[in-house]
Amino acid sequence: xxxxxxxxxxxxxxxxxxxxxxxxxxxxxxxxxxxxxxxxxxxxxxxxxxxxxxxxxxxxxxxxxxxxxxxxxxxxxxxxxxxxxxxxxxxxxxxxxxxxxxxxxxxxxxxxxxxxxxxxxxxxxxxxxxxxxxxxxxxxxxxxxxxxxxxxxxxxxxxxxxxxxxxxxxxxxxxx
Amino acid sequence: xxxxxxxxxxxxxxxxxxxxxxxxxxxxxxxxxxxxxxxxxxxxxxxxxxxxxxxxxxxxxxxxxxxxxxxxxxxxxxxxxxxxxxxxxxxxxxxxxxxxxxxxxxxxxxxxxxxxxxxxxxxxxxxxxxxxxxxxxxxxxxxxxxxxxxxxxxxxxxxxxxxxxxxxxxxxxxxxxxxxxxxxxxxxxxxxxxxxxxxxxxxxxxxxxxxxxxxxxxxxxxxxxxxxxxxxxxxxxxxxxxxxxxxxxxxxxxxxxxxxxxxxxxxxxxxxxxxxxxxxxxxxxxxxxxxxxxxxxxxxxxxxxxxxxxxxxxxxxxxxxxxxxxxxxxxxxxxxxxxxxxxxxxxxxxxxxxxxxxxxxxxxxxxxxxxxxxxxxxxxxxxxxxxxxxxxxxxxxxxxxxxxxxxxxxxxxxxxxxxxxxxxxxxxxxxxxxxxxxxxxxxxxxxxxxxxxxxxxxxxxxxxxxxxxxxxx
Numbered sequence: 001x002x003x004x005x006x007x008x009x010x011x012x013x014x015x016x017x018x019x020x021x022x023x024x025x026x027x028x029x030x031x032x033x034x035x036x037x038x039x040x041x042x043x044x045x046x047x048x049x050x051x052x053x054x055x056x057x058x059x060x061x062x063x064x065x066x067x068x069x070x071x072x073x074x075x076x077x078x079x080x081x082x083x084x085x086x087x088x089x090x091x092x093x094x095x096x097x098x099x100x101x102x103x104x105x106x107x108x109x110x111x112x113x114x115x116x117x118x119x120x121x122x123x124x125x126x127x128x129x130x131x132x133x134x135x136x137x138x139x140x141x142x143x144x145x146x147x148x149x150x151x152x153x154x155x156x157x158x159x160x161x162x163x164x165x166x167x168x169x170x171x172x173x174x175x176x
Numbered sequence: 177x178x179x180x181x182x183x184x185x186x187x188x189x190x191x192x193x194x195x196x197x198x199x200x201x202x203x204x205x206x207x208x209x210x211x212x213x214x215x216x217x218x219x220x221x222x223x224x225x226x227x228x229x230x231x232x233x234x235x236x237x238x239x240x241x242x243x244x245x246x247x248x249x250x251x252x253x254x255x256x257x258x259x260x261x262x263x264x265x266x267x268x269x270x271x272x273x274x275x276x277x278x279x280x281x282x283x284x285x286x287x288x289x290x291x292x293x294x295x296x297x298x299x300x301x302x303x304x305x306x307x308x309x310x311x312x313x314x315x316x317x318x319x320x321x322x323x324x325x326x327x328x329x330x331x332x333x334x335x336x337x338x339x340x341x342x343x344x345x346x347x348x349x350x351x352x353x354x355x356x357x358x359x360x361x362x363x364x365x366x367x368x369x370x371x372x373x374x375x376x377x378x379x380x381x382x383x384x385x386x387x388x389x390x391x392x393x394x395x396x397x398x399x400x401x402x403x404x405x406x407x408x409x410x411x412x413x414x415x416x417x418x419x420x421x422x423x424x425x426x427x428x429x430x431x432x433x434x435x436x437x438x439x440x441x442x443x444x445x446x447x448x449x450x451x452x453x454x455x456x457x458x459x460x461x462x463x464x465x466x467x468x469x470x471x472x473x474x475x476x477x478x479x480x481x482x483x484x485x486x487x488x489x490x491x492x493x494x495x496x497x498x499x500x501x502x503x504x505x506x507x508x509x510x511x512x513x514x515x516x517x518x519x520x521x522x523x524x525x526x527x528x529x530x531x532x533x534x535x536x537x538x539x540x541x542x543x544x545x546x547x548x549x550x551x552x553x554x555x556x557x558x559x560x561x562x563x564x565x566x567x568x569x570x571x572x573x574x575x576x577x578x579x580x581x582x583x584x585x586x587x588x589x590x591x592x593x594x595x596x597x598x599x600x601x602x603x604x605x606x607x608x609x610x611x612x613x614x615x616x617x618x619x620x621x622x623x624x625x626x627x628x629x630x631x632x633x634x635x636x637x638x639x640x641x642x643x644x645x646x647x648x649x
Contacts, residue, residue, distance in 0.1 A: 039195060039364070040615040041391040049388055054396040064404070074320075075332045083326060087333050100338040100415055104345040107408045111349040111401055115356060118397045119382060122390045124359075128383030135367035137386050138360070140195035 007175045008034065009159055010133050010145040011168030016042045019142035022166035023048050026144065031162060037133065037143040060114040067109025071102045131176040141169070148173070188282055188624035191464040195618050198465075202610045202617070203365050205460045210607060213459050218603045224596020231589035232307060240310050242586045248579035249569045253587040254304040255419075256561040257594065260444070261301035262343065262416055263437075263557060266409055267445025268294025269350060272357070273405035276398065281624050284616040285470045288361075288609075289456060290449050291354040296601040297448070298347045300594040305339075307590075335418035342415040346408060353401045356394070359384050361614045413441040420564065427507035427568040430495070436488035443481035443527070444557035446474050450550035452602065454543055456611055465612045472540045478553065479534040485560075486528035507568060515580060516567040519559045526556020 013019045019042065026033055027048065036049060046053075075098045079085070084092045119125060137143050146159050163171045191197070210218070235242055245252040268290040275283035306315050318340045320330045330337050363384035366377035384390070417437035420428040450471065457466040496508040512520050530552050539545045566581050583591075605611075622628050 036388040037386040038388065038391065039199075039386060040360075040618040041395050042388075043619075045388055046392050051389055051392055054393045056393055056396045057400050060400045060404075078320070078329045079332060083329055085331075087331070090333070094333055097333040100335075100411065100418075101332060101341045103407075103411060104338075104341040107349060107404045108345045110404055111352055114397055114400060115352045118356070118393055122387075122393060124382040124384060124390075126379050126382055129378065130363065130366070130381065130383040130385050132367065132385055138364040138367045138384075139199045 005149075005175050006034075006147055007149045007173065008133060008145050009148045009151075009156060009171070009173050010143050011163035011166075012134060012136065012141040012143050012170045012172075013167070014141070014169050016045075016142055018167060019144065020045060020048060022144055022163075022168070025166050026162065029162060031146065031159065034145045034147040037137045037145065039138050039140060039142070042142070056114055056118060059117055060110045063113030064106045064110035066113075068102050068106040070109070071105030072098055075101065133174055133176065134172070144168075186282070186467075186469040186624070187626040187629060188285060188467060188469060189465060189617060189621055190467055190626050192627045193464070193621065193625060195621065198618055198621065199364060199368070199614060201462070201465070202361075202612050202614045203368055205606060206365055206608060206610065207368070211459065214603065214607070217599065221596045221599035221603060224593050225600045226596075227589050228593020228597055231586050231593055232303070234586055235307055235590070236312055240308065242584060244581055244584045244587060246579055246581065248572055248577050249566055249581040251565050251569060252581050253562075253583045253591060254308045256558065256565050257591050258301050258304035259416060259561045259565075260558050261297045261304075261594065261598075263413065263441035263444045263561075264448045264554075265294040265297035265301065265346075265350075265445065266413060266438075266441035267449045268292070268297075269346075269353075269405050269409040270442050270445065271449070272353060273402040273409065276402040277406060280473075281620050282470050282473045284613055284620055285466045286449060286453055286474070286612075287616070288354075288357065288613045289452060289611050290445075291350065291357070292602065292605045292609075293445075293448060293452060294350050295347070295354060296598050296605075297445075298343065298350065299601070300598050302343065302347070303590070303594055303597075335415065335422045338415045339419060342412045346412045349401070349405060349408060353398075353405060356397060356401070357613060357616075358609055360386065360394070361610045364614050365610065410438055413437045425507075425568060425572075426501075426503045427511060428564070430492060432488055432491055432495070436485065436492075439481045439484040439488065440527075440557060440560060443478060443485055444553060446478050446481065447550040447553035447557070450474055450478070450546050451554065454547045454550070456606065460606065460611060462612060465617060468541050468543075471543070471546055472537075475534045475540040475546060478549075479531050479540075482527055482531035482534075482553070489524065489528065507571070510571045511563060511567050514567060515570060516563065519563050519567065523556055523559035523563050526552045527560060530556070 011022070013022060016038065019036070019038070023033065023036065023045065027050075033049070036045065038045070045051075076093060079094070080092050086092070087094075132138075133143055133145060134141060144163075148156050148159070151159075160171060189198075193201070243252070243254065245254065268287075271283050271290040272287040275287075306312060309315055309318075318330060318337070320332075330340075359381055362377055362381035363386070366374055366381050369377055414434040414437065417433035421430060421433035423429055453466050453471070453474075457463050493508055493512070496504045499505070530549060533539045533545070533549070570581060571578055
C-alpha cells in the first residue's frame with residue numbers, strides 16, 4: 001500500500017459528555033467528522049455518529065455453522081465411509097456421541113473466525129504502526145478528527161471555530 | 177454526570193479517581209522496576225518450574241513406572257491434578273463471559289487477572305494427560321488428521337477424545353478472548369512508553385487507535401465471544417465429568433456428575449481467584465480497584481457453589497443407598513469409611529462446612545478470612561478429585577487386585593512444579609500487562625466510582641463541572 005498521508009485537524013475533549021455534545025453540534029452544523037477516538041467505548045456515541053450496528057455477529061453465526069457442519073460431516077464420513085470401526089456393537093453412525101465434538105467445533109470456528117475477521121477489517125495486525133493523533137487518547141482525552149487534506153483556509157478556520165465553541169481543551173493539526 | 181443513581185449500587189472504584197489516575201495506577205506496575213517481593217516470588221516459582229522440568233525429564237526418560245500409579249489405580253495424582261487445574265481455570269471464563277452477559281460491573285476489577293489465570297491453569301492441566309500417555313513424542317496422535325497409518329482415525333465416540341477437543345477449544349478461545357480484551361490496554365501502555373518498550377508494545381497492540389468504529393466492533397466481538405464461551409465453559413467440565421460418568425465403574429457412572437463438576441469447578445476457580453487477588457491487590461497497591469466489594473461478591477459465589485457441591489455429595493450418597501445396588505453402595509461406603517477416609521472427610525470439611533462461614537457479612541468482607549478460606553477450598557477441591565479417582569479405583573471388581581496408592585517423589589515434584597509454572601506465568605503477566613482492565617474500569621467510572629455514587633458524590637453538576645473536577649484531582 002502506498003503511504004498516503006492525511007492532514008488531520010483534531011480537537012481533544014476532557015470528558016465523554018463534552019465529546020457527545022460536540023458530535024451533536026457537528027451534526028447540526030453538517031460537519032463531516034473523519035473519526036472519533038476515545039480511551040474506552042463511550043455508550044451512546046454510535047447512534048449520534050451515525051455508525052450502523054456491527055455485522056460481525058452475522059459472520060460469527062456463519063463461521064459457527066461452518067464449524068458445526070465440518071465437525072459433524074467429517075466424523076460421519078470417517079466412521080461410515082473411510083474407516084468404519086465397530087465399537088461394542090453400536091451403530092457406525094453414532095450421532096449422539098458426535099454431539100460434544102460438533103459443539104466444540106462450532107465454538108472454535110466461530111471464535112477464531114470472528115476474531116480474525118475483527119482484526120482484518122480493523123486493519124490491525126502485529127507490526128501495524130498505529131496512526132495515533134495523540135498519546136493521551138488512550139489515556140483520558142476524547143478526540144474528534146476532521147480530514148483537512150483538501151480543505152481551504154476558510155473551512156479550517158470554521159472547524160477551529162467549532163472546536164472553540166464546543167469547549168475542546170486542545171486543537172492541533174497532524175499529518176498521519 | 178447528574179443521573180439519579182440507585183442506592184443499591186456498590187462503589188467499585190474508590191479514591192476519587194479521574195481517568196488519568198486510572199491509567200497511572202494500572203499501568204505503573206508494568207513500568208516500575210520490580211519490587212523485592214516480586215523478585216523473591218519469581219525466583220521461588222522459577223525454582224519450582226525447574227523442579228517440574230527435572231521431574232518431567234525423569235518421567236520421560238525412565239517411563240511412567242516412576243509414578244506411584246499401578247494397574248489397579250491407574251489414574252491417580254496425574255488425573256487428580258489435571259481435573260484440579262482445569263477446574264481452577266473455569267472461574268476466569270465465568271467472570272469474563274457469564275458476568276459480562278449478566279452485566280455484573282464488579283467483573284471489571286478482576287476479569288483480566290482471572291482470564292490470565294484460566295490460560296495458565298489450562299496450560300498446567302494439559303501437562304498431566306499429555307505426560308501420562310507415556311510416549312509423549314507421539315502425543316499428536318490424539319488429533320485426527322489424514323495420516324499414513326491407514327489412515328487410522330481417533331475414536332470420536334470416546335469421552336477422552338471429546339476432552340481433547342473441549343480443552344484445546346477452551347484454551348484457544350480463552351486466549352483469543354483474553355488477548356482481544358488486552359489489546360486496547362496494551363495500546364495505553366504503548367502510548368506511555370518510549371524507546372524499545374514502545375516498539376514492543378506497538379507490536380503487541382496490533383496498531384490499536386481507539387476509533388469509534390473499532391470500539392463498536394470490539395464490543396460486538398466481546399459480547400459474542402462471551403456468549404459462546406458461556407456454553408463452552410459449561411461443556412468443558414461436563415466433558416471432563418464424562419471421562420468418569422460414561423464409564424462402567426461404580427462411584428463414577430453417576431448422572432449427577434456434569435452439574436456437580438461444573439459447580440465444583442467454579443467453586444475452586446473462585447477460590448484461586450481470591451488467593452491471587454488478595455495478594456495482587458496488596459502487592460501492586462490496587463486496593464481501590466479490587467475493593468472489598470469485589471471480594472465480597474466473589475465470596476457470595478463461593479458460598480453458593482460450595483453449597484451446590486455439598487448438595488451433590490449428599491445426593492450421591494443418598495442415590496447409592498436408594499439404588500439398592502450393592503456394588504454402588506459398597507463404592508460409596510468405601511469412599512467414606514474406606515482406606516482413604518481422611519481424604520473424604522477433608523473434602524467434606526474444606527468444601528462444604530468451611531465455606532459456610534461466608535454467610536456472615538463480616539467474614540465475607542474480611543481479607544484474612546477470605547485468603548485463609550481460599551487456601552482451604554483449594555485443598556478441599558484437590559481432595560474431591562482424589563476421592564473420586566483414587567478411592568474408587570483402589571477397591572475394584574476383584575478383591576485380589578485391591579491396592580493402595582501413594583505418590584512418588586516424581587509425582588509430588590511434577591505437581592508442585594506445575595504450581596511453580598502457574599505462578600511463573602502469572603508473575604510475568606503482572607509485569608508486562610495491566611492486571612486490571614483499564615478501558616473497562618474507565619467505562620464504569622461514572623456508574624461505579626465513589627465520587628459519582630459514593631457518600632461524597634457530587635450530584636447535580638453539569639457534565640463539564642464533573643470533568644473539571646476529574647481533571648483537578
